């Protein structure tokens with residue numbers, strides 16, 4: 001469905017991505033793991049059109065995306081829930097959600113989508129009139145994911161949804177990501193929390209200093225001794 005082929009990307013002289021190959025099949029949860037600075041966010045930026053690669057191809061359903069603007073990529077159904085949440089703190093929860101639907105042409109179905117999203121995140125329904133800035137960290141993360149869902153993504157891009165959250169909230173959010181995927185949305189999950197991410201993903205890529213150093217089925221990666229040492233705190 002989405003393919004990155006031999007991608008090289010730079011920030012000025014900084015070579016952020018080196019010959020990256022990533023393949024996301026329809027219906028899967030794919031995770032990209034790696035430490036700070038490994039190139040995870042840069043990979044998402046290449047997919048969403050914010051960082052144009054010097055080399056390589058981006059293909060979505062066999063169509064080349066290299067020349068597409070970020071707006072065009074969103075309109076094709078590739079929607080990111082950004083790191084750090086970036087919700088609108090001075091709008092209500094529901095206004096934030098409606099803002100997520102701004103690119104949709106089927107305006108009549110937006111109320112239905114709100115109900116669908118509230119089914120995934122009942123807490124947001126309870127708080128729908130509240131200013132988003134007054135939500136807890138976990139609720140703000142839920143709102144960011146919910147707002148991305150309002151755009152009806154074909155692929156949902158999640159940048160470190162577990163960042164800064166208590167383990168119990170992370171578990172809840174990851175369960176919801178799994179449920180969203182079961183209902184048919186393909187997910188690309190960027191994470192530092194390797195264990196949780198691999199537990200819900202079908203396939204994983206490990207990035208180090210801008211390169212894919214390992215990839216495989218999540219079940220295999222979870223028992224891989226190198227990964228255990230580097231990312232899962234094992235021996």
Ligand code: ATP
Nearest residue numbers: 011014015016034035036037038039040041042043
């Ligand atoms: P993090 O978890 O910290 O976001 P990451 O794996 O997402 O890390 P990237 O943000 O993709 O890593 O960064 C990859 C490399 O590119 C790093 O060396 C980083 O310093 C560099 N980099 C990222 N953004 C910029 C920028 N705007 N200008 C210059 N260099 C950048």
